[in-house]
Amino acid sequence: MNLRNILLVIPALTLLAACGDSNQGKPVDDTTAILVKVSPMSPSKSGATLYASGTIEAVQSANISTRIMGFVQRLRVKPGDKVRKGTVLIEINNADITAKRAQVRANILAAEAAFANVEKDYGRYKARFGAQSASQKEMDDISAQYQMAKAKLEAARQMEQEVEAQMNYVRIKSPFNGVVTNTFVKEGDLANPGMPLLEVESPDQFQVVAMVPESDISKITQDMTVNVHLKTLDQWLSGRVSEVSSSSKNTGGQYLVKVILE
Known part of the structure; x- marks a missing residue:
């Protein structure tokens, strides 16, 4: 006020x-x-x-904006609505990030399956090597495959974290408990980086x-x-x-x- x-x-x-x-x-x-x-x-x-x-x-007040360009897909709140910290306020439609997220999830599933198979083989060869029924070269080879599969899985999960961070600019959440005091866009509008979308204030x-x-x-x-x-x-x-x-x-x-x- x-x-x-x-x-x-x-x-x-x-x-x-x-x-x-x-x-x-x-x-x-x-x-x-x-x-x-x-x-x-x-x-x-x-x-x-x-x-x-x-x-x-x-x-405590905040003008909510996004860092990416996209159309307002859904405006979940209106002036006067009370919101909690983490409540999704607005969704921006960005096809590139959505497609990238789907691809990253597919890569994680593939990396998890590959790692699970190599992990089983690694366990078997390790047991055989301990029983002297597998050569040092075989153990070295399976160890290299195990480390490579593990690295690919970790890289896929790291990429997922990066994409999820970008998703914060697509599904924008309230930074604190408060009340929506104003909205500056409607569904279908084009949102540009840094452009104010809505305003949230804490009435406390x-x-x-x-x-x-x-x-x-x-x-x-x-x-x-x-x-x-x-x-x-x-x-x-x-x-x-x-x-x-x-x-x-x-x-x-x-x-x-x-x-x-x-």
Whole structure:
């Protein structure tokens, strides 16, 4: 959720976040205004009010994408669906990987059968060699066949692991427990590598993200106690400053501040 108009109130300094307060000639913004009161251990009695724009967002969120190109074969979820870690969210149709997977499985079956036969022969020759009824050359030959068959089976299984890793980009799973908040494609659409397909967020924990000007950033410290007021609900929540950006190089002189809601 994006709840704009965040007010950070700090003794000796007040930060005000206002995103578009003027509604003249514009539709009314139905987002919820929230008040964030930051309380240091030794507050000062003096203070001004400072405004900074910000949002409330999930601490854990992910835009789900794929690394391969293919058509969306099946979209298993919709916005609002709860998912568990490992739940298949979307399936991409990629004929090359599907065919490769089938070939690898066939190779494994053949390698397993060949290894089983050589293993039996190896056991017989080993027993005969111990009884001195098989020559050293025969033992060397069957040992070489045994090692070769074993290596082929291991190589086939290694290839299976590689193909299964590629299958993770065909049958894309949720990286954590959460809720599907958005989908960007539908069945039949072409999915390109890196293209966002859907979004998953964890509803367990949220944070306030605000931008603070350089002149005031020194008044905010990590782990500072914060009280968050949801204005429309007239509800207070507690929070803690979890991150204070050390640079404003690419943000127009504004510093990113994050407050974990507890």
